[in-house]
Amino acid sequence: MNQVSSPVENDEMTANEAEQQRDTILIAEDDPNMRELVATVLEGVDAEVIQTTDAQQALDLLESRPISVVLTDLRMPRIDGLELLDFARRRDPHTQVVLITGYGTVESAVDALKAGAFDYIRKPFDNTELLHTVERALEHQRLARENQELRQQGIQSEDAGLIGRSSAMDEVERLVRAAAAYDCGVLITGESGSGKELVAQRIHQISPRSEAPFVAMNCAAVPENIIESELFGYVRGAFTGADRNKPGLLEKAEGGTLFLDEINNSSLALQAKLLRILQDGTYYRIGDTEPRTLDARVLAASNRDLPELIEAGEFRHDLYYRLRVVEIALPPLRERRDDIPLLASYFLHKHARRLDRQVTGIETRVLGALMRHDWPGNVRELENVIQRMIIFGRGEKLDADALPPEFSGAPEGRTRALDYIHPQSLEELEAWFIDKTLREQEWDRGMSAEILGIDKSTLWRKMKRYGITDK
Ligand SMILES: Nc1ncnc2c1ncn2[C@@H]1O[C@H](COP(=O)(O)OP(=O)(O)OP(=O)(O)O)[C@@H](O)[C@H]1O
Numbered sequence: 001m002n003q004v005s006s007p008v009e010n011d012e013m014t015a016n017e018a019e020q021q022r023d024t025i026l027i028a029e030d031d032p033n034m035r036e037l038v039a040t041v042l043e044g045v046d047a048e049v050i051q052t053t054d055a056q057q058a059l060d061l062l063e064s065r066p067i068s069v070v071l072t073d074l075r076m077p078r079i080d081g082l083e084l085l086d087f088a089r090r091r092d093p094h095t096q097v098v099l100i101t102g103y104g105t106v107e108s109a110v111d112a113l114k115a116g117a118f119d120y121i122r123k124p125f126d127n128t129e130l131l132h133t134v135e136r137a138l139e140h141q142r143l144a145r146e147n148q149e150l151r152q153q154g155i156q157s158e159d160a161g162l163i164g165r166s167s168a169m170d171e172v173e174r175l176v177r178a179a180a181a182y183d184c185g186v187l188i189t190g191e192s193g194s195g196k197e198l199v200a201q202r203i204h205q206i207s208p209r210s211e212a213p214f215v216a217m218n219c220a221a222v223p224e225n226i227i228e229s230e231l232f233g234y235v236r237g238a239f240t241g242a243d244r245n246k247p248g249l250l251e252k253a254e255g256g257t258l259f260l261d262e263i264n265n266s267s268l269a270l271q272a273k274l275l276r277i278l279q280d281g282t283y284y285r286i287g288d289t290e291p292r293t294l295d296a297r298v299l300a301a302s303n304r305d306l307p308e309l310i311e312a313g314e315f316r317h318d319l320y321y322r323l324r325v326v327e328i329a330l331p332p333l334r335e336r337r338d339d340i341p342l343l344a345s346y347f348l349h350k351h352a353r354r355l356d357r358q359v360t361g362i363e364t365r366v367l368g369a370l371m372r373h374d375w376p377g378n379v380r381e382l383e384n385v386i387q388r389m390i391i392f393g394r395g396e397k398l399d400a401d402a403l404p405p406e407f408s409g410a411p412e413g414r415t416r417a418l419d420y421i422h423p424q425s426l427e428e429l430e431a432w433f434i435d436k437t438l439r440e441q442e443w444d445r446g447m448s449a450e451i452l453g454i455d456k457s458t459l460w461r462k463m464k465r466y467g468i469t470d471k
């Protein structure tokens with residue numbers, strides 16, 4: 001073989017790489033009917049599914065390739081699910097194991113959770129529940145892997161891009177790529193602190209204009225009398241005080257990107273000027289006779305609904321249509337809560353390093369509180385809270401003592417947060433397990449106490465202690 005690889009070989013490499021990145025789910029189950037059923041339920045999941053009836057083969061597979069999620073029967077001939085769990089977790093701590101258990105094996109299920117299983121499913125199971133659990137397990141291992149990668153890369157905020165793996169952020173990322181490839185006007189909308197400027201920078205960075213400047217202009221902050229000199233610049237002697245030539249923002253952005261921030265707060269006068277430039281494509285420095293061509297991609301950001309402003313007569317609809325060839329709407333953080341752990345971990349490492357503090361992680365309880373918060377200030381607020389906790393915290397992990405007061409209220413909606421978080425401490429585990437059992441028994445305390453093997457008053461005390469309610 002010679003050293004020059006043919007295009008065909010290149011194609012094969014990419015296909016292999018894609019294959020490597022795809023998640024793999026391993027179903028280890030000795031009952032063929034049950035195995036088939038599980039495989040059918042998982043058909044809709046974006047992952048490769050491998051099935052085996054044989055425990056030894058399951059071990060071989062775990063040994064030979066990365067497996068994201070293992071679904072295994074708790075009881076299998078020759079090896080039981082717990083041993084398989086132990087083997088899988090030793091082999092790769094990111095692999096998540098979901099156990100399938102028969103009735104009456106609650107204790108083993110608890111043992112399994114203590115041993116690091118992601119979750120268990122009781123037979124006969126509900127197909128949606130199974131699907132949901134596997135999807136959560138996949139998501140969990142992706143987050144864990146990403147977290148580790150971020151740590152290993154030592155994260156550089158400048159090139160980390162947009163953090164987030166929620167489907168909403170995937171869509172944003174897709175639009176960002178599309179917008180970067182075409183030199184069209186892009187309107188970026190979203191609440192304050194949701195990442196509009198970051199999106200604008202990212203579009204610039206991955207566009208063919210990335211070598212030229214990215215110039216931001218805050219439209220709210222330009223006094224009316226200097227709009228023209230700001231945008232167009234001037235030549236020496238154009239007016240009193242113009243003692244030298246000065247390029248305007250349009251010129252500074254030449255070849256690159258002009259970012260019109262807070263466009264919703266621009267005056268009607270500024271809107272008229274901007275529209276004119278975008279239509280004509282040319283402008284003059286004040287006092288100059290040479291026309292200059294506008295050569296900058298224009299991005300704009302708004303934190304208000306522009307159609308509403310148009311309705312109220314505060315925004316020009318013709319400018320709106322020019323700017324909004326593509327619209328990228330950033331969802332508020334409370335609508336993509338599953339991004340919170342990743343963002344929190346990203347900011348933790350970014351700022352711990354900057355502040356030179358040894359903080360290695362976040363207590364699960366704290367993460368739960370962060371996931372329940374509504375984040376009116378969005379990602380910026382989250383970043384500030386993390387910084388504050390690094391400064392005020394004392395331990396190696398961000399602990400509950402450092403949480404700002406507005407976070408330390410009663411743990412309302414705990415199940416929502418716990419749905420995302422794999423419990424870590426034994427207490428968390430107990431709380432989570434009790435909650436799960438109660439939900440499965442539709443809050444029948446008698447039945448739940450029986451399954452849990454404790455009496456009703458103990459159950460009641462524990463519910464109170466962990467703040468578990470059915471509301
Ligand atoms: N997806 C993300 N990944 C990483 N950092 C983010 C993300 N979204 C926002 N940030 C960070 O959060 C902070 C706020 O983001 P940004 O300034 O882009 O928000 P904005 O929408 O422009 O806010 P405003 O409307 O208040 O101007 C910045 O420090 C930014 O780097």
Ligand SMILES: [Mg+2]
Nearest residue numbers: 196197261301
């Ligand atoms: Mg901004």
